[in-house]
Amino acid sequence: MRAIAAATVWADNTPGDYLPLFLLLGLAVLLGATQLIASHVLGKRGVPSPAKDSAYECGIEAETSAHTRFSVKFYLVAVLFILFDVEVVFFFPWAVFFGSGDPAGIFENRQALMQFAFAEMMVFLGILFLGWYWVVKKRALDWEEA
Amino acid sequence: MIWDVLGKLLHAFLVVGLVLPLMAALMVWAERRVSAFMQDRLGPNRVGPAGLLQPIADVLKFIFKEDVIPGHVNRVMYVLAPLMVFVPALIVFSVVPYARGMAIAPLNIGILLVFAVSSLGVYGITIGGWASNSKYSLYGGVRASAQMISYELALSLSVIPIFLVTGSMNLESVVAWQAQNVWLLLPLFPAFIIFLVSSYAETNRLPFDCPEAETELVAGYHTEYSSMKFAIFFMAEYINMITFSALVVTLFFGGYTLPFLELPAGLWGTVLSGCIFAAKVSFFLFLFLWVRWTLPRFRYDQLMDLGWKVMLPACLVLIVCTAGVRAFIWPG
Numbered sequence: 122m123r124a125i126a127a128a129t130v131w132a133d134n135t136p137g138d139y140l141p142l143f144l145l146l147g148l149a150v151l152l153g154a155t156q157l158i159a160s161h162v163l164g165k166r167g168v169p170s171p172a173k174d175s176a177y178e179c180g181i182e183a184e185t186s187a188h189t190r191f192s193v194k195f196y197l198v199a200v201l202f203i204l205f206d207v208e209v210v211f212f213f214p215w216a217v218f219f220g221s222g223d224p225a226g227i228f229e230n231r232q233a234l235m236q237f238a239f240a241e242m243m244v245f246l247g248i249l250f251l252g253w254y255w256v257v258k259k260r261a262l263d264w265e266e267a
Numbered sequence: 268m269i270w271d272v273l274g275k276l277l278h279a280f281l282v283v284g285l286v287l288p289l290m291a292a293l294m295v296w297a298e299r300r301v302s303a304f305m306q307d308r309l310g311p312n313r314v315g316p317a318g319l320l321q322p323i324a325d326v327l328k329f330i331f332k333e334d335v336i337p338g339h340v341n342r343v344m345y346v347l348a349p350l351m352v353f354v355p356a357l358i359v360f361s362v363v364p365y366a367r368g369m370a371i372a373p374l375n376i377g378i379l380l381v382f383a384v385s386s387l388g389v390y391g392i393t394i395g396g397w398a399s400n401s402k403y404s405l406y407g408g409v410r411a412s413a414q415m416i417s418y419e420l421a422l423s424l425s426v427i428p429i430f431l432v433t434g435s436m437n438l439e440s441v442v443a444w445q446a447q448n449v450w451l452l453l454p455l456f457p458a459f460i461i462f463l464v465s466s467y468a469e470t471n472r473l474p475f476d477c478p479e480a481e482t483e484l485v486a487g488y489h490t491e492y493s494s495m496k497f498a499i500f501f502m503a504e505y506i507n508m509i510t511f512s513a514l515v516v517t518l519f520f521g522g523y524t525l526p527f528l529e530l531p532a533g534l535w536g537t538v539l540s541g542c543i544f545a546a547k548v549s550f551f552l553f554l555f556l557w558v559r560w561t562l563p564r565f566r567y568d569q570l571m572d573l574g575w576k577v578m579l580p581a582c583l584v585l586i587v588c589t590a591g592v593r594a595f596i597w598p599g
Contacts, residue, residue, distance in 0.1 A: 134375050140272065141372040142361055142380075145279045149357040152284055153350040153499060160330045160495030167333035174338030176401035177490055187402045195413050198571070202416040205579075209423050212586070213379060213436070216427045219590065220434030235594035242590060250583060262575045264568030 197261055208249050215242055279371050283357045291505035292322035298556055305560045325498075332494040340491060344398035349492070349499035351391030356503040356510070359385045363513045364439045366523050366541035367530060377438040381514065382423050385469065388503070389415045395500070396488035407479055407487025410567065411471060417574040418468035418475075424582035425461040428589040429518055442522035450526070452519040457585050459519045461578055466511040468574065470504060472555055474562040475570055512551035513544075520547055 167173070176183045219238045256262060296311070296319060303310025311318040336342055361371040362380050374380060389412050396408015429451055430436060433444040445451055452459050468475040479487030489500045516522060523540035530536040565573070 138372065138374060141275045141279055142358065142374075144272070144276045145283060145358050145361050145371060146354065148276070148279055148284060149354040150350065152357070153353040156330075156495050156499060157346065157350070160332070161334045163330050164332055164334040164494055167335065173335055176337075176339055176399070176404075177485065178402065179485065183402070187400045187405050188397075189402075189405075191406070191409055195409050198413045198417060201575075202420065205420050206416075206423075209420060212424070212427050213430070216430035216586075217434060217436055219593070220431045232594070235590075239590050239594040243587070246583060246587065250580075253579065253583075257576060262571065264571055 194264060201256060201261065204252070205249075208245075211245065212242075275371075279361070282365070282371055283360060287357065287360060287506055287509065288502065290509050291502050292326070293319075294505045294508065294552055295322045295325070295501075297552070301553070301556045302560060305556075329495050329498040334494050334496075337491060339400045341398040341400065344394050345491075346496070348391045348395030348398055349496045349503075351394060352388050352503040353391075353499045353506075355384045355387040355391075356506040359510050360506070360513070362438055363510065363517060364442055364522060365513065365544050367537050368439075369537065369541070370439065373437070373439055375435070375437040377436045377441075378426055378514075378518075379436055381510075382419065385507070385510075386415070386419055388507070391503075392488050395492070399488070399491035401491050403485045403490045404488050407484045407490065410484075411479075411488055414471075414475065414570060414574075415469055417571055418465040418578070421461055421574055421578035421582055422465035422469060424579070424586065425458045425465065426518060427582075427586050428455050428458045431586070431589045431593055438517050438522070442517060442524060445521040446524040450519065450521045455519070455585075455589070457581065459515070461582060461585070462518065463515060465574075465578065466515065467555070467558065468570070470507045470511055470555075472504075472508065473559040474565050476564060508552060508555055509548065512548045512555070515551050516544065516547040 176187060215238065219235060219242075299321070300310040300312075300318065311321040314320040314324050336345060359381050362374055362377045364370040364373065392415075393408045393412040396404040396406075396411070399405070399408075429441060432451065432454065433441050435441060435444070441451075467473075471479060479489070484490070489497055492500060523544040524530065525543055530540050
């Protein structure tokens with residue numbers, strides 16, 4: 122079990138292995154565009170009317186522009202997401218290294234590596250958790266108006 | 268070389284150009300039929316046997332409908348937005364091993380690519396909502412983006428215990444680990460729950476479909492969309508459901524393997540593994556429908572609270588526990 126996991130982690134992908142992704146990207150764009158163009162070409166020719174050119178608001182005529190201001194909470198969530206997501210990215214290499222053991226043989230044994238990695242991550246996690254706690258205490262995530 | 272590339276292209280086309288859309292069509296049919304049965308109705312049953320051809324008829328209808336681009340929208344963004352949702356939805360499936368040794372792109376960054384690409388879909392939804400220049404669309408798009416990024420945190424944190432145990436981001440080796448040991452569902456049950464709930468939020472399905480809550484926002488970000496452009500949004504949602512079901516199966520339910528079943532070598536084994544995978548995925552697709560008609564929609568603030576104040580700390584605790592157990596009790 123250990124042999125399989127370790128072998129697959131450290132087997133490097135060559136750039137050629139990413140080729141299918143780009144083929145797929147081209148294919149996906151092509152498929153989507155074909156459908157859009159097909160419906161544009163084959164679709165029924167409609168008669169223009171003012172009703173088609175107005176935003177749908179359940180039958181009531183739209184009075185103001187739709188591009189109005191919306192709650193600042195959304196921006197706050199976006200900024201918090203960026204902060205937390207960048208930290209989450211740091212977990213990935215740590216977790217893979219932790220789980221796959223010590224292929225380079227730096228530590229005396231796997232247990233020593235794991236305990237060291239655990240302690241390191243506790244510090245990082247502690248800071249992350251403090252940040253989260255501060256955000257909650259600041260009521261940054263409360264949606265009902267205070 | 269050229270045959271190699273052509274082979275890969277054919278593989279990609281068969282999977283995302285043929286099988287995935289076909290599954291999505293089947294899923295649309297299943298959703299309408301299952302919903303109907305759960306409400307004591309019959310659902311579409313006229314086109315083809317048991318109504319199976321209904322999605323085909325729907326697609327034809329969508330294509331031949333008038334391709335309206337309303338005068339009040341931002342034309343370029345309005346047309347591009349469906350594509351920006353559709354393309355990532357198709358690409359994400361590339362790393363999923365859907366049968367033994369079969370994946371369009373078996374990469375060792377596996378799940379990292381899933382998160383990187385699937386989150387691009389948020390752009391399409393937000394841009395679509397903004398470009399529609401309609402209040403319902405804008406609110407739907409903004410809500411969707413906030414919801415999806417919030418749950419993405421929980422989603423990506425909930426797979427970290429898997430790496431702590433298996434030591435690989437390659438989905439193929441996650442499956443191999445499970446085949447040799449135990450389905451990750453058992454040791455990592457809380458991670459499975461968090462992943463499942465977050466994937467419902469990521470795909471904008473009930474009980475988290477606030478972005479298109481029809482009782483509040485008409486149809487959310489695709490209110491102003493019609494004909495094939497609407498159909499593409501719709502298809503992308505179903506393909507995302509299939510992909511996330513496939514991911515749940517791969518990460519927690521042993522992928523294409525079954526315990527106590529030695530897959531025979533050769534083609535027959537590969538086909539069998541594909542069937543096993545399809546059966547497991549079907550169950551989770553059914554779960555999407557089952558949940559839809561069981562749970563009421565969350566209110567938006569409850570939804571965000573659940574993501575940030577419950578799931579996120581729960582993930583952190585789970586990571587500490589998993590790492591602690593491995594470091595001090597069971598080094599494996």
